[in-house]
Amino acid sequence: MTFLSNAFYFIVTLGILVTIHEYGHFWVARKLGVKVLTFSIGFGRPLWQKKGKDGVNYVIAAIPLGGFVKMLDEREKEVPQEELPYAFNRKPVWSRIAIVLAGPIANFILAIFLYWWMFAMGISGSSTQVGKIAENSIAGQAGIKNGDLITQVDGRPVYLMQDVMEAVVARLGEKSNMVLTVRADGKHSERQVEIPLKKWEVDIEKPDLLGSLGLNHISRDKVIAQVSVVSPNGPAEQAGIKNGDVIKRFNQVAVDNWFHLIRLIHPMAKQTVELVIERNGELINKSVVIGSREYEGNVVGSIGITVVWPDLSPYVATRKAGIFESIELAFEKTGKMIALSANLFGKLLTGDISPKSLSGPISIAEGAGGSARVGLVYFISFVAMISVNLGFINLLPVPLLDGGHLLFYTIEAIKGKPLSERIQELGMQIGMMMVFALMAIAIFNDLSRLI
Incomplete structure (x- = not known):
């Protein structure tokens, strides 16, 4: 159930973020007179599509790891003479820069709105x-x-x-x-x-x-480790542990609290451990064979008890803040999160932070599911944080990302003419390798954490 919950909230989170990001590109492109052909949430085989009255083909595709807005462009196919004014490549460079910037900016605006909502509701x-x-x-x-x-x-x-x-x-x-x-x-x-x-x-x-x-x-x-409920036929009951018992030691380690006990139990699935419990002021030794259960996609140890909470x-x-104060706090919070993303990325480049810290879709899914189970405000906070990260990452000057296109168009604005198609194509190939390498590292880190 945890896996399905994580998967559901992962799709919800990415669906929101990708839709907002791509709508930013879509809205600005339309306002600047560019003809949009396709608005797609997801990649791959279409699961649903509909041709709108505005001539745009709206698509929901099978792979929910991104999306795209396809615009009329002579570089992709021949454009009829009467539609040339609406082609993306025919627009002034500043218009193209605005369209590229619109996606990441839309993510930052979403974060500001969500943080405003959080502060207004009360955190x-x-x-x-x-x-x-x-x-x-x-x-x-x-x-x-x-x-x-x-x-x-x-x-x-x-x-x-x-x-x-x-x-x-x-x-x-x-x-x-x-x-x-x-x-x-x-x-x-x-x-x-x-x-x-x-x-x-x-x-x-x-x-x-x-x-x-x-x-x-x-x-x-x-939250001390005082037993309130013993699961029937569980490891604790089989060892003779009763309601009211306080677990004091675990394999000669003093138990500080319930959370400490959980950390001691989780890696000990199917192993025999020695507990010291306090019952009516008397210390009693108990041998327990730790059971196992699934927790957030992993198999962890369990003894079948809940504690007095x-x-x-x-x-x-x-x-909690007023409506107008919340606006100021939302801008401040979004700015701090952008600065934090830039700070951590810089430390990653300099080696101050290990590449092992990169997280991929599995970690994002766990974060989405975990925050949603805690409460709405926590889920909103998580979505806002990922929205900021998505906006920041897309602004990196890496070909294939929005920041790469922005780099090409900025050079064009300075030089007065675009880079050659050969250089742009080479840049896209390098960018593709860089993005795929980062994705591979992130996914490998995710899988390593599961093992």
Whole structure:
């Protein structure tokens, strides 16, 4: 079911983004007097198509990994004399630049609209209060204390733990200190703590950016591993575990909370482990044969229990703005996401970030499905983020992408004449190889994470 859910929301996400992107090209082309022949969402065999009254062939195709707007163009086929004024290649270079730019800009406009909607509705999420800090963690050694509330990262205000995450992502691959402004639980005075990033190591295949610094949210500590329901005939019941038991140790490792226990159980499918449980103040040893189940496309360990879930509302924050303030915040958020995309891409080129960090369609599908299951606001946020990334990637000066065409037309505007067809064709071939190579790396990374 998880696979089908991920696939559904992946198609929904790409369907929205591709439609908006291609409509940007389509709308500007029509406004500038270019005849559009085909508007296609997806590639390959048409699943549905209809000829509109405007003469455009509207298509939904089988492969939902993109789309295209086909315009009248002499470079593709002979154009009747009476239709030459409507051919793309006959339009001034500035008109062609506007048509190319319209797709990525449409993605940025979509992101602005979605972020505006989010801020106007109100964004609820984890507060910026951290929980138990391990003394040997980077944050612990720097001086972050249990219960500290993060108010700024590198001088910029943060309101939700998601804001902290975005600020930390921007520092990937860097070695200079990150400055957190924090205040102790219940206090008003603030202090600054410098987090050294020289020894910061992140598992690219299973990244836990905040956890790798020691910045787990306080709500994790509140969900202790106290059993509330034992699944019939499951590993826990067969081992004699009962409702009310608190799991204290897992193979001699002290269990901090329920989330910690999950991380310990997941890689141990079909293995026998030793648990120490607390029952009525008494410690009891139990041997458990870990079962298995499917989780987000992977087989993980499971012992068949659910735990007592406390009220976590005190650790949730909401950021809501008025309609007009939300517009300003939406522009600001979109600008930050564009800058973050450029920052991470630059670090990828310089080698500060490993190519293993690239994600492909499988990771996008998991992100789409996972965010949708959490709630509408989270799904909207995910779609907005991917829309920004799609717009940014398409502006890269790589032939085959919009940015490659933009590069050719900019050179034409400067020189006063277009590049030769031979050079453009060579550029397209190089661009195709580059895009396919990046796609291959991203898909390989996705498959590696599944193994």
